[in-house]
Amino acid sequence: MVERRPVLTVFTHIVLILGVLVIAFPLYLTFVASTHTTQEIMQAPMPLLPGSHFFQNYMDAWNGTGAGAGSKAPVARMMMVSLISALIISLGKISISLLSAFAIVYFRFPYRNFVFWSIFVTLMLPVEVRIGPTYKVVADFGMLDSYAGLTIPLIASATATFLFRQFFLTVPEELVEAARMDGAGPMRFFKDILLPLSMTSIAALFVIQFIYGWNQYLWPLLVTTNENMYPVVIGIKRMISGGDSEMQWNVVMATAMLAMIPPALVVILMQKWFVKGLVDTEK
Amino acid sequence: MASISLKNVVKSYGIGKTANKVIHGVNAEIGDGEFVVIVGPSGCGKSTLLRMVAGLEEITGGEISINNRVVNDLEPSERDIAMVFQNYALYPHMSVFENMAYGLKIARVPLDEIKSRVDKAAKILELGPYLLRKPRELSGGQRQRVAMGRAIVRQPQVFLFDEPLSNLDAKLRAHTRLEIQKLHRELGITSLFVTHDQVEAMTLAQRMIVMNGGVMEQFGTPEEVYTRPATTFVATFIGSPPMNLLKNAPGGKPGTIVGIRPEHLDIASDGWALTVDAVEMLGAERLVYGRWSHGAGDELVTIRTDEGQSVPALGSEIHVNPRADRLHAFDASTGKRL
Numbered sequence: 001m002v003e004r005r006p007v008l009t010v011f012t013h014i015v016l017i018l019g020v021l022v023i024a025f026p027l028y029l030t031f032v033a034s035t036h037t038t039q040e041i042m043q044a045p046m047p048l049l050p051g052s053h054f055f056q057n058y059m060d061a062w063n064g065t066g067a068g069a070g071s072k073a074p075v076a077r078m079m080m081v082s083l084i085s086a087l088i089i090s091l092g093k094i095s096i097s098l099l100s101a102f103a104i105v106y107f108r109f110p111y112r113n114f115v116f117w118s119i120f121v122t123l124m125l126p127v128e129v130r131i132g133p134t135y136k137v138v139a140d141f142g143m144l145d146s147y148a149g150l151t152i153p154l155i156a157s158a159t160a161t162f163l164f165r166q167f168f169l170t171v172p173e174e175l176v177e178a179a180r181m182d183g184a185g186p187m188r189f190f191k192d193i194l195l196p197l198s199m200t201s202i203a204a205l206f207v208i209q210f211i212y213g214w215n216q217y218l219w220p221l222l223v224t225t226n227e228n229m230y231p232v233v234i235g236i237k238r239m240i241s242g243g244d245s246e247m248q249w250n251v252v253m254a255t256a257m258l259a260m261i262p263p264a265l266v267v268i269l270m271q272k273w274f275v276k277g278l279v280d281t282e283k
Numbered sequence: 284m285a286s287i288s289l290k291n292v293v294k295s296y297g298i299g300k301t302a303n304k305v306i307h308g309v310n311a312e313i314g315d316g317e318f319v320v321i322v323g324p325s326g327c328g329k330s331t332l333l334r335m336v337a338g339l340e341e342i343t344g345g346e347i348s349i350n351n352r353v354v355n356d357l358e359p360s361e362r363d364i365a366m367v368f369q370n371y372a373l374y375p376h377m378s379v380f381e382n383m384a385y386g387l388k389i390a391r392v393p394l395d396e397i398k399s400r401v402d403k404a405a406k407i408l409e410l411g412p413y414l415l416r417k418p419r420e421l422s423g424g425q426r427q428r429v430a431m432g433r434a435i436v437r438q439p440q441v442f443l444f445d446e447p448l449s450n451l452d453a454k455l456r457a458h459t460r461l462e463i464q465k466l467h468r469e470l471g472i473t474s475l476f477v478t479h480d481q482v483e484a485m486t487l488a489q490r491m492i493v494m495n496g497g498v499m500e501q502f503g504t505p506e507e508v509y510t511r512p513a514t515t516f517v518a519t520f521i522g523s524p525p526m527n528l529l530k531n532a533p534g535g536k537p538g539t540i541v542g543i544r545p546e547h548l549d550i551a552s553d554g555w556a557l558t559v560d561a562v563e564m565l566g567a568e569r570l571v572y573g574r575w576s577h578g579a580g581d582e583l584v585t586i587r588t589d590e591g592q593s594v595p596a597l598g599s600e601i602h603v604n605p606r607a608d609r610l611h612a613f614d615a616s617t618g619k620r621l
Contacts, residue, residue: 174372177339182386183360192385196376
């Protein structure tokens with residue numbers, strides 16, 4: 001806007017600052033809680049300034065040495081599990097969706113539209129609806145407590161397929177023809193031309209799917225029983241044992257803070273990629 | 284170098300009774316090293332015909348051969364041809380060099396050979412300083428030259444151009460037209476060039492194919508097409524302003540149409556009487572629109588005069604004389620030249 005009205009500027013800033021406060025305050029509280037002892041947090045007005053047990057609590061969480069009643073799996077291990085499954089899920093989703101979108105857009109085969117719509121229809125079907133049968137299948141294959149069990153059922157993605165299909169449809173037909181004239185076969189065209197052009201969409205999807213994979217809750221809760229295979233999100237849940245036992249909220253909060261770092265990093269690092277990709281886009 | 288031969292080439296979309304026929308049997312023999320322009324209004328099938336030669340459209344019927352080899356079932360890359368597209372179709376993520384080298388890379392040409400061929404093409408097209416740039420960093424004319432470079436480095440038997448000049452501005456278009464002519468003189472490669480612009484067609488073609496509604500109306504040199512149009516369609520499509528076609532011209536036989544180009548009508552003191560409807564000044568020439576009234580109604584006649592001649596007043600009566608040796612006669616029912 002070109003308008004210059006001081007009152008409006010002040011007002012918009014107040015709204016923005018309020019919004020930031022509302023969102024940031026719980027995060028801040030989590031951080032504060034992760035720097036105190038359990039006793040300090042349990043006091044009636046919880047302290048609002050960081051305490052002195054930062055390193056102690058984070059080391060406890062990282063190594064699983066906190067003396068709580070719930071699970072004591074080390075966060076280091078859980079972060080590793082989370083990272084590996086999130087990477088498998090996001091990369092798997094991207095490669096499968098790229099290939100299926102490629103097939104749907106560029107190949108003429110019988111029932112092509114039917115295939116596309118049947119993929120599309122699964123969009124309407126949330127994981128929770130098919131969780132029973134999926135669990136049965138995974139259990140019967142003996143994939144419980146394994147990376148395969150954690151990731152494979154989550155890899156197929158109608159959303160990503162649909163997104164890539166829409167993107168491929170915008171690639172000019174003449175580019176395909178030029179590649180044919182140059183003698184590029186279908187996979188060559190896919191690798192040399194389609195893939196580089198899709199880089200921006202791939203980057204965007206990677207961020208979204210990485211966070212999706214990292215934040216998986218319900219599914220890992222069902223298929224993991226072994227502490228060694230807990231993703232960090234489940235780890236937090238298992239740390240909270242419930243009941244009357246004393247909870248090590250400081251360690252739980254430290255774990256929560258740690259669990260937030262990788263997705264935040266992915267967003268921050270990939271953001272540069274987005275911008276680069278967007279600037280590079282060919283009109 | 285190669286000749287192209289089209290034998291009764293047919294194209295239709297769909298099958299059975301609902302099939303939509305867009306090319307109705309085209310026959311043409313294009314000689315080795317010839318520059319042939321296919322011209323026609325939009326939707327006449329000229330691009331489809333070119334794309335069938337390129338191998339981008341299936342051939343429904345008939346036979347296309349390049350260098351006496353039937354290519355109906357060959358992939359585009361196996362036909363030894365190169366094509367320049369209307370939107371250039373450059374790979375946006377590759378540099379100019381990579382764009383030109385891509386086809387050779389796939390054909391597994393050795394790297395130093397690729398380099399020397401690209402450098403040679405870049406020199407011909409004056410693209411040397413831009414080899415490392417991406418297409419988006421180039422102007423329209425430069426992109427156009429890269430697209431031609433991509434065609435040249437493959438050293439094909441045949442060049443196919445699909446309206447390559449229509450995205451350029453008028454000045455650049457005239458310039459590129461000359462460059463294409465120069466290129467053709469230097470390389471001597473058989474070329475097929477599709478355009479809807481009759482000026483491009485007339486200036487570039489050694490011979491031209493005029494198409495309308497999926498039918499080849501005439502195949503001849505620009506001069507033949509202009510001086511002896513085969514049909515009324517060709518007569519009005521080539522030449523601007525178009526030829527006057529008169530159903531009831533003085534001296535015309537019944538059932539025939541008489542054609543006379545605006546530049547072959549001279550204003551004189553006697554002759555046909557026309558009423559002046561409008562006068563347009565175009566710089567070097569002036570167009571006079573006259574109304575020819577006769578028993579069966581009015582017909583409009585365009586006359587082209589030099590700027591030096593006196594301007595007839597609107598509504599006044601003028602007399603014109605056609606040059607007798609420049610009259611064309613067409614059959615009124617078929618439109619064919621008599």
